[in-house]
Structure formats: C-alpha cells, structure tokens
Amino acid sequence: MVLLLAFAVSAVACGGGHTQGEPGVIEIGEANQTSAFTRNFNPLLEVGDVRWPSRGAMYETLLIFNPLSGDFVPWLAESYRFSDDYMRLEFKVRHGVTWSDGQPFTARDVVFTFELLKKNAALDLRGFGQYLNKVRLVGDDVVAFDFARPFVPGLEDISIQPIVPEHIWKDVADPVSFANENPVGTGPFMEVTSFRPQAYRIERNLRYWKGPPAVKALHFRAYPANDQTILAIINDDLDWAGDFIPAVERIFVGSDPAHHRYWFPAIDATVMLFANTTVPPFGDVRVRKALSMAIDRKRVVMVAMHNYTHPADATALSDAHDRFRDPAAVAAGQSWMQYDPERAGQLLDEAGVTRGKDGWRRAPDGTPLRPALLVAVGYSDWIVATQVIVRGLRKVGIDASISTIDMNAWTEKMEKGEFVLSMGGTVASYSPYGFYKGLMSTTTVKPVGEDVPDNFHRFGLAAADPIFAKLESTADPQRQMELFHALEAMFAEHAPAIPLFPGPLWGSFTDKRFTGFPDAQNPYASLSPNIFPQTLLVLTRLVPR
Amino acid sequence: MRFLLRRFGFYLTAAWASVTLAFVIPRLMPGDPATAMFARFRGRLKPQALDSLRAALGFTHAPVWKQYFQYLSHALRGDLGVSIGYYPATVGSVIAQALVWTLFLTGLAVVFSFVLGTLLGLASAWKRGGWLDGVAPPLLTLLGAFPYFWLAMAVLFLFGFQLGWFPLRHAYDDQLTPGLNLPFLISVSQHVVLPALTVVVVTVGGWMLSMRSTVINVMAEDYVLFAHAKGLPEMRIVFHYVARNALLPNLAGFGMALGFVLSGSLLTEIIFSYPGQGYLLIRAVKSLDYPLIQGLFLTTTFSVLGANLLVDAAHVWLDPRTRG
Numbered sequence: 097m098v099l100l101l102a103f104a105v106s107a108v109a110c111g112g113g114h115t116q117g118e119p120g121v122i123e124i125g126e127a128n129q130t131s132a133f134t135r136n137f138n139p140l141l142e143v144g145d146v147r148w149p150s151r152g153a154m155y156e157t158l159l160i161f162n163p164l165s166g167d168f169v170p171w172l173a174e175s176y177r178f179s180d181d182y183m184r185l186e187f188k189v190r191h192g193v194t195w196s197d198g199q200p201f202t203a204r205d206v207v208f209t210f211e212l213l214k215k216n217a218a219l220d221l222r223g224f225g226q227y228l229n230k231v232r233l234v235g236d237d238v239v240a241f242d243f244a245r246p247f248v249p250g251l252e253d254i255s256i257q258p259i260v261p262e263h264i265w266k267d268v269a270d271p272v273s274f275a276n277e278n279p280v281g282t283g284p285f286m287e288v289t290s291f292r293p294q295a296y297r298i299e300r301n302l303r304y305w306k307g308p309p310a311v312k313a314l315h316f317r318a319y320p321a322n323d324q325t326i327l328a329i330i331n332d333d334l335d336w337a338g339d340f341i342p343a344v345e346r347i348f349v350g351s352d353p354a355h356h357r358y359w360f361p362a363i364d365a366t367v368m369l370f371a372n373t374t375v376p377p378f379g380d381v382r383v384r385k386a387l388s389m390a391i392d393r394k395r396v397v398m399v400a401m402h403n404y405t406h407p408a409d410a411t412a413l414s415d416a417h418d419r420f421r422d423p424a425a426v427a428a429g430q431s432w433m434q435y436d437p438e439r440a441g442q443l444l445d446e447a448g449v450t451r452g453k454d455g456w457r458r459a460p461d462g463t464p465l466r467p468a469l470l471v472a473v474g475y476s477d478w479i480v481a482t483q484v485i486v487r488g489l490r491k492v493g494i495d496a497s498i499s500t501i502d503m504n505a506w507t508e509k510m511e512k513g514e515f516v517l518s519m520g521g522t523v524a525s526y527s528p529y530g531f532y533k534g535l536m537s538t539t540t541v542k543p544v545g546e547d548v549p550d551n552f553h554r555f556g557l558a559a560a561d562p563i564f565a566k567l568e569s570t571a572d573p574q575r576q577m578e579l580f581h582a583l584e585a586m587f588a589e590h591a592p593a594i595p596l597f598p599g600p601l602w603g604s605f606t607d608k609r610f611t612g613f614p615d616a617q618n619p620y621a622s623l624s625p626n627i628f629p630q631t632l633l634v635l636t637r638l639v640p641r
Numbered sequence: 642m643r644f645l646l647r648r649f650g651f652y653l654t655a656a657w658a659s660v661t662l663a664f665v666i667p668r669l670m671p672g673d674p675a676t677a678m679f680a681r682f683r684g685r686l687k688p689q690a691l692d693s694l695r696a697a698l699g700f701t702h703a704p705v706w707k708q709y710f711q712y713l714s715h716a717l718r719g720d721l722g723v724s725i726g727y728y729p730a731t732v733g734s735v736i737a738q739a740l741v742w743t744l745f746l747t748g749l750a751v752v753f754s755f756v757l758g759t760l761l762g763l764a765s766a767w768k769r770g771g772w773l774d775g776v777a778p779p780l781l782t783l784l785g786a787f788p789y790f791w792l793a794m795a796v797l798f799l800f801g802f803q804l805g806w807f808p809l810r811h812a813y814d815d816q817l818t819p820g821l822n823l824p825f826l827i828s829v830s831q832h833v834v835l836p837a838l839t840v841v842v843v844t845v846g847g848w849m850l851s852m853r854s855t856v857i858n859v860m861a862e863d864y865v866l867f868a869h870a871k872g873l874p875e876m877r878i879v880f881h882y883v884a885r886n887a888l889l890p891n892l893a894g895f896g897m898a899l900g901f902v903l904s905g906s907l908l909t910e911i912i913f914s915y916p917g918q919g920y921l922l923i924r925a926v927k928s929l930d931y932p933l934i935q936g937l938f939l940t941t942t943f944s945v946l947g948a949n950l951l952v953d954a955a956h957v958w959l960d961p962r963t964r965g
Contacts (some may be wrong), residue, residue, distance in 0.1 A: 129926075131811075131914060131920050131921075132738055132914040132916045133913075134727055134730050134735075136729070136730070141728070141729070143678055143728070144696055144728040144729055145688070145724075145726065145727040145728055145729075145730065206701070217692075217693060218693055218694075219693070220693050221690040221693050221694075223690075223744070224694075237888050273723070273729035274730065275729070275730075290818075291917065292815070292818060292819070293738065293812075294811055294815045294916075295815040295816070313655050317815055318811075318815075320810070320914045320916075320920065321914070324810060324914065502671065503677075504670065504676070504677050504926070504929050505671035507676045507677065508671050508673070508676060509675060547676070547691065575842075
C-alpha cells in the first residue's frame with residue numbers, strides 16, 4: 097500500500113506516462129484483470145472470459161433496471177404487463193429497432209433467445225427452467241412468457257436477458273463455446289475495428305435506434321493488476337472506471353479537483369458476519385444478538401471501509417432498497433444493532449454462555465467456546481473489519497480469533513457450512529425478495545456438507561416461507577411493500593445473520609473529455625461500469641467535450 | 642546406444658509421473674472451479690447459476706479414476722481441454738499465446754547470461770589475480786544474493802518509473818500491431834530490456850564462478866602445459882585447449898537452465914506485467930483453473946525433460962566414456 101501511494105503521488109507530481117487518447121473515444125476500465133484479452137463477444141456467457149461490450153454496449157435487453165430509483169426503463173420492449181393470475185408476463189416489443197447488419201429486430205428474436213437458453217442449460221444462469229413453461233408470440237409484436245406457477249420475481253431476470261438475433265444464432269452449432277468474434281447486435285457500439293491482446297476498440301453503431309451515440313468509440317486496455325488500474329485512473333488514462341480507490345479524496349480528487357469525480361453509493365449487497373446456526377450456541381438468537389452488540393460498527397466502517405459506507409440497520413437492507421425500509425423494523429431491532437458491550441454480556445449470561453474461571457465464556461454445556469472467524473486472504477478490507485470485530489468479541493468474553501484462509505478454501509467452507517463465524521457477502525438483488533430468501537427461507541437451507549451459495553449460516557424460518565410465496569404472486573406495489581415489511585420485522589426479530597454495512601458500489605470518472613456521467617444529483621443510473629445492462633443508460637447519455 | 646535406450650525408458654517413466662502429478666496436485670487444492678468462479682462475482686450471480694456453471698465448465702461428479710483415464714487419453718492426443726478462467730478458450734491456445742513471450746524473454750536472458758558468465762569466468766581465471774578476478778566474482782555474488790523480487794521492483798521503480806527510460810509494463814506498446822515491422826520490433830526490444838536485465842544480473846554470477854573454477858582445473862592439465870611448451874599463441878590455447886574442455890560441466894548446467902526457462906519466469910513476469918506463462922499460472926491457480934494448471938505443469942515438465950534428453954545426447958557425443 098505504501099509503495100502504491102508512493103507510485104501514485106509521484107505519478108501526479110511528474111504527470112508521467114499519460115497518453116492522450118483520440119477525441120471522442122472513451123477509455124473504460126474492464127473489471128476483468130488480465131494481461132491479454134481473448135476475442136469473445138458472446139453476451140449469453142456472462143461467466144466466461146467475455147469482453148465488456150458484449151453485455152455493456154452491444155446486446156440489449158427488454159428493460160433496464162435502475163438500481164437507484166428501482167424503476168424499469170423500457171428498452172427493447174415498450175411496455176410489459178402481468179396477467180391477473182400472475183401466470184403470464186407479456187412484453188410489447190419496440191418498433192423500428194434494427195440489428196447492426198440492417199435486419200429488423202422483431203419479437204421472434206426474443207422468443208428465439210429464450211428457446212436457446214432452454215436448449216442449453218449451461219447458459220441458463222438465472223434459472224428460467226425452474227418456472228418458465230413456454231415463451232410464445234402473441235400477434236406480431238407481443239411476447240408472452242407462460243409460467244409454471246405465479247412468479248413475479250421472474251420479471252427482473254427475464255427483463256435483463258440480452259437478446260440475440262435469430263438469423264445469426266440459429267446457425268451457431270454450440271452457443272456456449274461460440275466466441276462471436278464479429279458481433280451483430282442492437283446496441284449503441286457494435287463494430288470491432290481493432291482487436292489486439294493488449295487493447296481493443298469498438299466503433300459506434302450509426303444505425304442505433306435511439307440515433308447515433310455522441311461518443312465515437314469505446315477503447316479498452318488490459319491492466320493486469322489493481323495498482324496498475326488505479327494508476328491509470330489517476331493519470332486520466334481511464335475516463336470511466338469501477339475500482340476501489342483508497343483515500344479517494346486525496347489520491348484521486350486531490351490530483352485534479354476540477355475534473356476528477358467519484359460516487360460510491362452504498363447500494364451494493366450488505367456485508368454480514370455469519371454465525372453458523374447449526375453450531376451451538378449460535379443457534380440461539382440471544383447469542384447472535386449479543387455478538388451483534390459487541391461489534392463497534394462505526395469503527396468497522398471507518399477503519400476497514402474508509403467511511404465509504406455506514407453501519408447497517410436491523411433490516412440488513414442496503415441503500416438500494418431504501419424505499420422498502422420500514423422504520424418500525426429498524427426501531428424494533430435498534431437495541432441489538434447498537435454497540436453495547438455491557439448489554440451483550442448480560443444477554444450472553446441469560447443464554448447460559450457464562451464466564452469460566454479464566455474469564456472466557458463457555459457454551460451452556462460447559463465446553464470451551466473458541467470460535468474462529470473466517471476471512472479470505474486478499475480481501476484486505478474485510479480482514480481489517482475482522483480485527484475490529486474480534487477485539488469486540490474478546491471484550492465481552494468470547495475467545496474468538498481470526499482465521500485467514502485461501503479464498504477458494506474459504507468459499508468452500510462457507511458453502512458447505514463448515515465454519516463457526518465468517519465474514520460474508522449477500523446477493524445483490526433488485527428487490528429484497530432474493531436477498532431475504534437466501535438469508536431465512538427454509539427452501540435455501542441444506543445440511544452441513546452440501547453446497548449452498550447463499551444460506552451459509554443454515555437458517556430457515558417456517559413463518560417466512562408463506563411470505564415468499566405471496567411475493568411470487570403479487571405485483572401490487574402496496575401489497576409487496578406490506579410483505580417486505582413483514583420480512584424485515586422477522587429479520588429484526590430473529591437476527592439470522594449479523595449485518596455489518598451495505599457495500600459501496602465503486603465508480604469514478606474524469607469529465608475532462610466527456611460529460612453526462614450519473615452522480616448523486618442526477619442518479620439516472622449508478623456510476624459503476626460493472627453493472628449490466630445499466631451501462632447502456634450511461635453510454636447513450638455521454639457527450640464528448 | 643544402450644545408454645540412450647535406458648535413458649529413454651527413464652524419461653518415459655518420468656513423463657508419465659509428471660502427467661499424473663499434474664492431474665493430482667490441482668485436485669488436492671480446496672474448492673472447485675465453479676465455486677471459485679461464483680465467488681469472483683461477489684453477489685452478482687444468482688444462486689441458481691451455480692448449477693449452470695458446473696454444466697458449462699463440463700465439471701462432473703464422475704469418479705476420480707474415470708476422470709483420470711479420460712484425462713490421460715486426451716493428454717496423449719494433445720488435447721488439454723478448455724480453460725476455466727479464459728472460458729471458452731482452449732488451454733492450448735491460451736498457453737500458446739503466452740509461451741512465445743516466455744520463451745523470448747527468459748530464453749534470451751538465459752542464453753545471454755550463460756554466454757556472458759562463461760566468458761567472464763574464462764577471462765578472470767586466465768588472468769587469475771588480475772583486476773577483473775578481484776572485482777567481478779564478489780560483486781556478482783553479492784548481486785545474485787539479493788532477493789529477486791526486490792531487485793526487480795527496485796529496477797522497475799528507478800529505470801521505469803523515476804527516470805522513465807523504459808516502459809512499465811507489457812511486452813510491446815498497446816498501440817502497435819504485432820508483426821514484422823520496425824516500430825513493433827523496436828517496441829518489443831524496449832520492453833524486454835528491464836525484465837531480461839534483472840534475470841541476467843542475478844544469474845550471471847553462478848555461470849561465472851563455475852566456469853572460473855573448471856578453467857583453473859583445466860589450466861593445470863598436462864596438455865595445456867604442453868601447448869604452452871609448443872609455443873602456441875595464447876588465444877589459441879585459451880579457446881581451443883582450455884575453454885573447450887572446461888565447458889563440459891557448464892553445458893550440462895545450461896541444459897537444465899534451458900529446461901527451467903518456462904517455470905523460472907514467474908516473478909519476472911508478474912513484476913513487469915509481462916504476458917507470459919508465469920502470469921498465467923498465478924491467475925490459473927487463483928481461479929482453480931485445473932485444465933490450465935495441468936497444461937502449464939505439463940509444458941514445464943516436458944521442457945525440462947526434453948532439455949535433459951538433449952544434454953544426455955550431447956554428452957554421448959562429446960564424452961567417449963559414456964558410450965561404453
């Protein structure tokens with residue numbers, strides 16, 4: 097870190113290494129750190145080594161979700177509606193959209209795309225197979241999605257599926273390994289005019305249905321490591337990036353206060369302390385609440401997160417879900433979300449976790465309690481957080497220790513439930529439905545030893561299950577709000593996991609060459625270039641100076 | 642001939658062992674590739690995606706012995722499978738892209754270091770007690786004793802960053818198209834200087850010392866004395882009588898060093914962001930990219946074995962005693 101700062105500061109001092117790009121061509125940071133790019137523009141394969149524009153600029157979706165307002169912006173679809181029984185979702189497809197090879201875009205392409213996913217399970221990353229019966233054409237321009245059961249949350253997944261052209265993809269033998277080197281899409285930037293292992297360039301689409309974009313082309317460079325990316329951000333080699341920057345005010349804004357801007361809203365998934373509820377005494381809600389009271393969250397946020405975020409509340413919702421937050425639930429859980437070591441000690445005593453002669457607490461059955469708090473090597477921010485947490489736990493008499501392990505080993509232990517305490521992330525979902533489901537639905541609980549990607553702590557609340565079911569069969573905002581509030585109240589009562597802080601979503605830009613980026617005053621999208629497809633909202637608004 | 646056949650049998654066994662180890666070692670690491678990929682997306686992927694991921698990556702729960710035989714038969718056909726980190730690129734294509742740069746960088750550095758070290762060793766032994774013999778061995782030993790990563794970072798910081806004489810990263814300028822044109826070749830040579838230099842600096846001392854000691858031994862031989870007595874010119878004695886014989890042990894070491902070219906470049910490539918095999922290996926290990934790790938292990942072990950086979954053959958040719 098010190099070395100990095102030295103690099104950064106002297107870089108600013110001598111302004112070295114900066115290469116001024118061509119006017120109108122924007123430099124964007126790919127989240128994928130690599131030393132050499134492979135030419136792959138397959139938008140259906142989001143987990144592969146696929147280049148950024150595939151989902152960021154070339155292929156479009158029916159709607160675009162704005163994580164800040166919670167609104168769906170109509171895109172390839174002009175409108176959508178549910179049937180009264182929520183068994184069918186219909187999209188009216190936009191007229192006048194053409195593929196970049198001049199062919200018209202039609203509702204048939206939408207049907208084709210979803211049939212393609214059905215045939216290739218490897219591409220079905222959102223689990224459409226679990227609730228989608230049939231996708232069919234109604235008239236000329238309406239696509240109907242027939243559900244096997246009412247499933248309102250399907251809207252967010254269906255609406256952000258990139259649509260591919262039937263006339264090209266029907267001849268693709270294996271769409272999973274298809275590299276799509278010369279892509280044909282509906283997006284604002286389409287033609288790959290140069291592609292080299294260390295850099296590539298995509299030209300604007302003059303046929304774009306919203307009119308040709310003001311930005312002439314996108315340009316990407318390979319940055320093999322974090323410090324190289326940060327150096328490039330400070331040097332204005334990158335116009336738009338989504339990386340964590342330490343001490344951002346001094347290092348980044350300070351190096352050019354007139355042009356350097358950042359926006360780190362706390363709208364990413366909430367970071368938790370997970371306690372394995374299958375390991376006594378952590379199945380006891382009083383113990384979990386006591387752990388929570390032993391944590392000085394203000395300090396965690398300051399030391400580990402540079403104050404880029406703020407302590408979570410008892411609903412555990414991130415700022416992206418502010419509109420769903422119920423003040424009553426926040427108040428109900430206020431007591432166990434506040435730093436109060438004294439009360440934590442009392443609560444542990446009540447739960448039978450009392451101090452032994454040596455001063456350390458024991459489980460109710462008398463066995464020594466020495467929980468290890470797991471964290472992955474390399475997550476330096478989380479490691480600092482665990483230090484603050486462990487200090488707090490030891491203060492109330494729990495002989496906790498930090499166990500830093502390899503990231504892959506950590507993931508495996510989390511998913512198999514083979515841990516006592518662990519730092520962990522949650523699912524960044526559009527609505528609190530997916531978020532809470534992984535935290536307290538009995539359907540996500542599996543025995544220790546079996547993989548679960550979200551319910552690490554093995555907590556299921558039978559009373560929550562009917563609420564999830566009801567949320568799947570109503571799109572009425574009023575009704576949804578009541579149900580979300582009910583889930584929040586349950587979380588605040590049962591403390592399935594211990595919320596620490598909502599994760600910030602990194603985004604920074606320099607307005608030296610381009611204007612029109614989103615910010616807190618104009619939140620038409622988030623500033624992160626790593627959230628698809630909302631990057632389309634940004635790319636179609638940017639204007640060169 | 643029998644010697645060569647016996648050696649060949651040995652190499653076959655060694656090759657099988659390395660192929661098997663390449664299969665076993667990645668599987669002893671914790672986690673599986675799909676989980677690793679899932680974790681990389683930190684909450685951006687739906688839980689349902691995990692199963693799709695496993696399907697996409699061709700990850701099976703088949704018994705290990707079945708996977709092993711499948712892997713063996715594929716490896717025999719030269720098919721190393723599909724990389725996970727660079728999905729869906731094949732391991733062969735990913736390695737090929739990086740192999741060129743590693744061969745170029747480390748090959749250049751090793752050959753240069755060998756030639757320079759050998760000449761220095763010869764010169765310093767010939768004029769034993771001269772100024773070169775007084776300065777070079779301690780200085781080069783000192784440089785060789787520095788931790789490599791520290792030396793490399795210091796060099797990068799000083800010459801690349803502070804003075805700006807050399808580029809900071811990559812194998813050539815981003816703006817150029819690879820090909821046989823002058824700007825590209827110039828850019829490649831500019832980029833290779835610093836990484837190659839650091840490798841030469843830390844390795845040249847070893848070559849020099851070993852050459853120096855064998856030269857001193859050879860110089861005491863009777864045939865050298867005889868050559869002097871015959872009144873042969875000094876240069877002829879140095880190169881035709883001394884150097885030729887003293888080179889034998891160093892040549893064996895050179896063969897080994899050539900074999901290790903592929904694996905020895907790890908730190909260099911990471912510090913200088915050089916797009917070679919070492920950088921690939923680190924990334925592959927981080928993402929539990931089994932097929933790619935296997936492929937990299939195999940190219941490394943086979944190059945070591947291949948180089949040794951060549952050295953063995955060269956020995957048979959150079960040294961009549963091994964022909965027995």
